[in-house]
Each structure stands twice: as structure tokens, then as C-alpha cells.
Amino acid sequence: MEILEGISASHGIAIGEALVYNQEISIKKYSINDLQVELEIDRFYKALVKVKEDYIVLRNKLVSEMSEDEGKFLDAHILMTEDATFINQVLDYIRxxxxxxxxxxxxxxxxxxxxxxxxxxxxxxxxxxxILDIGRKIMRVLLSQKSMSLSDLNSDVVIISADLTVSDTASMNKNRVLAFVTEIGGKTSHSAILARSLGIPSVVGIKDVSHIANTGDLIIVDGNSGKIIINPDDEKLEYYTNLRKKLEKRENEFLQFKDISSKTLDNRSIVLKANMEIPEQEIENVIKFGAEGIGLYRSEFLYLSKKRRLLPSEEQQFNAYKFILEKMGDKPVTIRTLDLGGDKLIEGVTKQESNPYLGWRAIRFCLDRPDIFKIQLRALLRASVYGNLSIMLPMITTLEEVTKTKRIITEVKRGLKRDGFKYKDNIPLGIMIETPSAVMISDILAKKCNFFSIGTNDLIQYTMACDRGNQNVGNLYQPLHPAVLRLIKKTIDNAHKENIKVGVCGEMVSEIQNAIVLIGLGVDELSLSSIGLLEIKKAILNIKYSDAKKIAEEALRRSSKEGTEKKINLWMKKNLKYLY
Incomplete structure (x- = not known):
């Protein structure tokens, strides 16, 4: 039995077999004689034939499941397995x-x-x-290694990896994933966010875990305390099996609050909405746990699935947005436009950058690539007639970004009208407040928008000058730091002066102590993973807005987060006794 500690990224208890997800290939170098050279060349030709056959099978699968266009990207790979230049270079080099x-x-x-x-x-x-992809496939055939695909999981597993990319999480078979455990990342990494959305435990930041654990090991993932247990003894296994049952019972008890209005004891209404990334996997939970709408749909996940090798077409996007709007009925659905860049990259579309979070991402990318942006806007506008849609722009730093987008929307509307498509004309347009610059001109931006949504994941990152996925500066990622709270308060006040609503959609919302402060600062809406909605609702039902306001006002006056955290924890022990 081995116990390893990391960072709690998503609460809950999972017990199951480990699957160590490792895409690295270890290549040894050794000398061979003349006879072996010819034998190695023969192995090379056989590997080429096998890789070509695999590519043809994959191409046919993509064409049958999606479209001819989706399969075309593999044509170059197939031709490369017959390329004389490549083959001759290999032959010359080995000889x-x-x-x-x-x-x-x-x-x-x-x-x-x-x-x-x-x-x-x-x-x-x-x-x-x-070329790198083809080379890896040839080497795997030669080494008799099978390439792992998280989309092909056929049993329930705990995924253990050095890291999980956005593409990994977007394409995996989520019905088979019991938990995520990674070596790097933090509470706001995308694997952690997805884990919370799906209601599965996650622990991150466990050094060398992918080398310590082995596929097939029995793993307990304690997402509450941020630790895992490899091959537990009978006593530990019994303890955690019983604890899991208790937690499941507690979650079921929360369902009694599903249809109760989210109001404080002194009658302050707080709208509770859900964040969503993979609608097909999450929307039933959104409905089950009584969300009052979708506060954030991260539309870029349509683009990031490894199953999709080309950008989604207008029709594919239209059908995806229509599905969400129809499922939600008359409840509001806020769809954020494409937020690519940073750690969300698409081969051949976005670029690797030395400082990606300060680079070509989100609205900057969209305005520079109107060919891509207009397709998404056309799909959104067409889908608007099927529900209660709002459109939200990410990563705004200047007023010009808003005005340029409005001009593009007007142009897209003209095109849709010319093409005979219907759309709603007055779709609310809001922006995400994620940068200090947006906060500082929020009084100006509020005059040009219908609503604000504060994206605390990035706002904290940019305010505290710390990469939210970097464990070395993880201690600086402080949601309750007075600098962060003052920026949030300024944003709320400027929005309310212009009579527009303010929500918060970052992961900060999912912690009860943070939600209390946000309510006290004056937010109108909170949006979080659907799994956590009822826990936050129960807390709202048991607090007074006047108390939350006093806590927030005191937090704004403090010089650090420590005093605020201590004050809230003491207050919660006295007023939210059911938590302890």
C-alpha cells in the first residue's frame, strides 16, 4: 500500500483499476552488422504496410461516421507511407x-x-x-506497442497521467472514467474543470505518479483530501467504500432543494446556472440538479475532439447549439464564442507560443480569423430561434474588440437574411471580465453590453501574475486576495450603474466560502459545474445577504486572504453547522 498526496481538484471518492496513460515512446540505440541491416530493412517495409493499412481503416471509419471531408486529412499520411524520399532517407541512414x-x-x-x-x-x-505522427506509428509497430486512445475505453478505470491535454479530455469515453489523477495542473486546469462538470473525483499535482502506479493497480482516489492510495489494504478499502456510500447518500439528500428558489434568509435572490463543456455528457445533470440556465457553455470543445480532424462546419455547430437550446427550453443559455489559444490548441489552426496565455487567443484569434468566427456566429444566430440564447465574448481587453464584433454580427445577419435563414434579432451580447484592463474600463464596457460574466480563473491568474497551471506558483492563486476582490467589486458596481446583470462563472464559485463573499459583493448570478449546484444552493438558503455583505466588506479592507479565510470559516461553523 502506498499513499500519495497532491491537490484536490474535484471532490468525491473513486475506487477502481488504474490505467496509466502515457504516449511517450522509449527508443534504444544499438549497433547492428551488415546481415542485420537487411533484416531491419525488411522489418521497416512490413511496418510501412501495417501503418498504411491502419490509416486506411481509420480514414474509412471517419468517412462513414462523419463525412468525406473528415477523412481527407489522412490522405497525406497514407501517401507518406509510400514516399520515396522518406523511404530512401531511412535506407541510406541505416546502411x-x-x-x-x-x-x-x-x-x-x-x-x-x-x-x-x-x-x-x-x-x-x-x-x-x-511526419512526427507517422514516425511514431511506425515506431510503435516496430516496438509492438499499441497507441493508447482514451476514446476507446471499454472498462471503468482511474486515468493516471503526467498530464491530460484538452484534446485528451474532449475525446475520451467519459462514461468509463472513474477519476483523473495527474502529475501537473491545478484546480483550474481543464482536466479538473471537466472532472467537476462530470461529477468525478480528481487529484492533481502528484509528482511522478505515472511512474509509481501501474496499469491494473487498485486505486482509491480521495478527491476531498487530495490524496490517492495505491493497492490499499482491506481496512482502507472498507473505510473508503463506506465513506463513498455516505457521500452518495448526502448528494441524494441535496436533490430535495432542486425546485426551491435560490434565496437567502432575508430574501435576496441569486440565480444559479451551470457551466458546461460536453453537452452530450453533462446536460442531463444540468437538468437533474435544477440549474436555472446555462451560464457558460465553452463552445471550443466542439473544435477540440480528437475524433474531429477538421474544424466543425456551420451545420455541425448549428445542430450542436440547437440541441442545447431545445433541451433547456425557455431557460437562458449563454454560449461563449470560441476561446482557443492558451492551452487549447488545434493543429494547423492555432500556434504554439512562448507565452500563450498572453498571446493569440480567444477574441483576438476570432477577430484575426473572421473566416472561422463568422461560421460560428452564423450557426449561433440560426440556432437562436430554438431557445433563449445569449452570446458571450471571451478575453475582452479593449472596447474596440466589442465594437468590431458587433460589426461582424451585423454583417453575418445580412448574410443570413440574404440566404433565407431565420434568427432572433435582439440576442443579448455580453462579455467576460477576465483581465484587469477590462475591469478598469468596465464603466465604459457596461454601456456597450447586455451583461457581464466574471471569469475568475483568468482574472486571478492575470491579477496575481501566476500561471494557474504552474505548481511552483500555485500558492499565489488566491481567489480571496483583496486585489482580486476589489476588481470584482469594481466590476459589479460599474455594471449595476448601467442596470446590467453580473454573473461569476469561474471555478471560484464552487467553494462555499468563496460563494458567500461573491454574494456579499453583490453578484446577481453564480454559474458552476452542475454537480455542485445544490450544495451551493443549500448554503444560500441558510445565510443572510446582510451577513454576506458584512463579510465581503471586511474582506475588501484586509491586506491578505488569511484573515478573510479564518473569519469565514469561523462564521460557517456557527451558521452552517450541517457542514461540520
């Missing part, structure tokens, strides 16, 4: 170096990829990634 074929392919592929990536042509830069 000259007399090294094993795996090492030779690794060297050739790395050199070719580097040359392509250095060319000043986007097409050839994209081919650099294709």
Missing part, C-alpha cells in the same frame, strides 16, 4: 550508420520534421506534425 531501425527512423523523422517546421509556409509547417 551508413548500421544502427537499429527504430533509432534510424527516429532520427530521420526528427530531421525531416525540423526542416519542414522551419519553412516559411504554413502548409509545410503543418506537414511537420504529420
Amino acid at each position: 551508413e550508420s548500421k544502427k537499429n531501425i527504430e533509432w534510424v527512423i527516429y532520427q530521420v523523422v526528427e530531421n525531416l520534421s525540423k526542416k519542414f517546421s522551419e519553412l516559411d509556409d504554413e502548409y509545410f509547417q503543418d506537414r511537420a506534425t504529420d
Whole structure:
């Protein structure tokens, strides 16, 4: 039995077999003789045939399940397995170096990829990634290694990995995932956010966990305390099995609050909405737990699935947005426009940058790529007739970004009218307040928008100058730091002066102590993962707005978060006794 501690990213208890997800390939280098050279070349040709066959099978699958266009991206990969230049380079290198074929392919592929990536042509830069992919597949065949795919899970597992990319989480078979455990990341990493959305436990920041645990190990994931237990003894297993049952019973008890209005004891209404990333997986929970609407749908997840090799078409997006709006009926649905960049990259579309969170992302990307942005806006406007849609713009830093977007929307409306499509004309347009610059001009922005939604994940990151996924500065990621709270208060006050509503949709909302402060600061709406809605609602039903306001006012006067946290915890022990 081994106990490892990390950071609690999503509450709950999971017990199941580990699946260590590792995409790295270990290549050994050794010398061979002349006879072995020819044998290695024969292995190389057989591997090429196998990889080509696999690509053809995958292409046909994509065409049958999606479209001919979705399969076309593999045509270049198939041709590459027959490319004379590539094959001859491998043959020349192995005959000259007399090294094993795996090492030779690794060297050739790395050199070719580097040359392509250095060319000043986007097409050839994209081919650099294709070459790496082909090289990895050939090496896996030679090494008899099977490439892992989280979309093909056929049993319930605890995913253990060094890290999980947004594409990994977007494409995995979520019905089979019991929990996530990663070596890096924090409470606001996308794997953690998705875990909360799906209601599964997650622990992050456990050093070397993907090398300590083995596939098949029995794992207990304690998302409440932020630790995992590898191959527990009978006593620990019994304890956590019983604890899991108690937590499940408590969650079921929360359902009694589903249809009760979310009001404080002194009658202050707080609208509770849900955040969502993967509608097909999450929307039933949104309805089950009584969300009053969707406060944030992260539309970029439509673009990030590894199953989708091309950008989603207008029709595919229209159907996705229509599905959500029809499911939610007359309840409001806020769809955030594409927020790519940062840690959400698409091969051949976005770019690797040295400082991605300060780079070409979100609204900046959309305004620079109107060809992509207009397709999404057309789909959104067309879908608007099927429900109560609001559109929200991410990562706003200037007024010009809002005015440019409005001009593009007007242009898109003209195009839809010309093409004979119906749409609602007065769709509310709001913005996310995620940067200090947006806060400082929020009085101006409030005159041009219908609502604000404060994205605390990025606002905290930019205010505290700390990468929210970097464990080395994780201690600086402080939701209750007075600098953060003062920016939130300024935003709320400026919005209310212009009679527009303010919500908060960051992960800060999911902690009861934070929600109390936000309510005291004057927010109108809170939006969080659907699994946590009723826990926050129960807390709201048991507090007074006047008390929350006093706590918030005191927090604004403090010089650090420590005093605020201590004060709230003492207050909660006295007034929310059911938590203790």
C-alpha cells in the first residue's frame, strides 16, 4: 500500500483499476552488422504496410461516421507511407550508420520534421506534425506497442497521467472514467474543470505518479483530501467504500432543494446556472440538479475532439447549439464564442507560443480569423430561434474588440437574411471580465453590453501574475486576495450603474466560502459545474445577504486572504453547522 498526496481538484471518492496513460515512446540505440541491416530493412517495409493499412481503416471509419471531408486529412499520411524520399532517407541512414531501425527512423523523422517546421509556409509547417505522427506509428509497430486512445475505453478505470491535454479530455469515453489523477495542473486546469462538470473525483499535482502506479493497480482516489492510495489494504478499502456510500447518500439528500428558489434568509435572490463543456455528457445533470440556465457553455470543445480532424462546419455547430437550446427550453443559455489559444490548441489552426496565455487567443484569434468566427456566429444566430440564447465574448481587453464584433454580427445577419435563414434579432451580447484592463474600463464596457460574466480563473491568474497551471506558483492563486476582490467589486458596481446583470462563472464559485463573499459583493448570478449546484444552493438558503455583505466588506479592507479565510470559516461553523 502506498499513499500519495497532491491537490484536490474535484471532490468525491473513486475506487477502481488504474490505467496509466502515457504516449511517450522509449527508443534504444544499438549497433547492428551488415546481415542485420537487411533484416531491419525488411522489418521497416512490413511496418510501412501495417501503418498504411491502419490509416486506411481509420480514414474509412471517419468517412462513414462523419463525412468525406473528415477523412481527407489522412490522405497525406497514407501517401507518406509510400514516399520515396522518406523511404530512401531511412535506407541510406541505416546502411551508413548500421544502427537499429527504430533509432534510424527516429532520427530521420526528427530531421525531416525540423526542416519542414522551419519553412516559411504554413502548409509545410503543418506537414511537420504529420511526419512526427507517422514516425511514431511506425515506431510503435516496430516496438509492438499499441497507441493508447482514451476514446476507446471499454472498462471503468482511474486515468493516471503526467498530464491530460484538452484534446485528451474532449475525446475520451467519459462514461468509463472513474477519476483523473495527474502529475501537473491545478484546480483550474481543464482536466479538473471537466472532472467537476462530470461529477468525478480528481487529484492533481502528484509528482511522478505515472511512474509509481501501474496499469491494473487498485486505486482509491480521495478527491476531498487530495490524496490517492495505491493497492490499499482491506481496512482502507472498507473505510473508503463506506465513506463513498455516505457521500452518495448526502448528494441524494441535496436533490430535495432542486425546485426551491435560490434565496437567502432575508430574501435576496441569486440565480444559479451551470457551466458546461460536453453537452452530450453533462446536460442531463444540468437538468437533474435544477440549474436555472446555462451560464457558460465553452463552445471550443466542439473544435477540440480528437475524433474531429477538421474544424466543425456551420451545420455541425448549428445542430450542436440547437440541441442545447431545445433541451433547456425557455431557460437562458449563454454560449461563449470560441476561446482557443492558451492551452487549447488545434493543429494547423492555432500556434504554439512562448507565452500563450498572453498571446493569440480567444477574441483576438476570432477577430484575426473572421473566416472561422463568422461560421460560428452564423450557426449561433440560426440556432437562436430554438431557445433563449445569449452570446458571450471571451478575453475582452479593449472596447474596440466589442465594437468590431458587433460589426461582424451585423454583417453575418445580412448574410443570413440574404440566404433565407431565420434568427432572433435582439440576442443579448455580453462579455467576460477576465483581465484587469477590462475591469478598469468596465464603466465604459457596461454601456456597450447586455451583461457581464466574471471569469475568475483568468482574472486571478492575470491579477496575481501566476500561471494557474504552474505548481511552483500555485500558492499565489488566491481567489480571496483583496486585489482580486476589489476588481470584482469594481466590476459589479460599474455594471449595476448601467442596470446590467453580473454573473461569476469561474471555478471560484464552487467553494462555499468563496460563494458567500461573491454574494456579499453583490453578484446577481453564480454559474458552476452542475454537480455542485445544490450544495451551493443549500448554503444560500441558510445565510443572510446582510451577513454576506458584512463579510465581503471586511474582506475588501484586509491586506491578505488569511484573515478573510479564518473569519469565514469561523462564521460557517456557527451558521452552517450541517457542514461540520
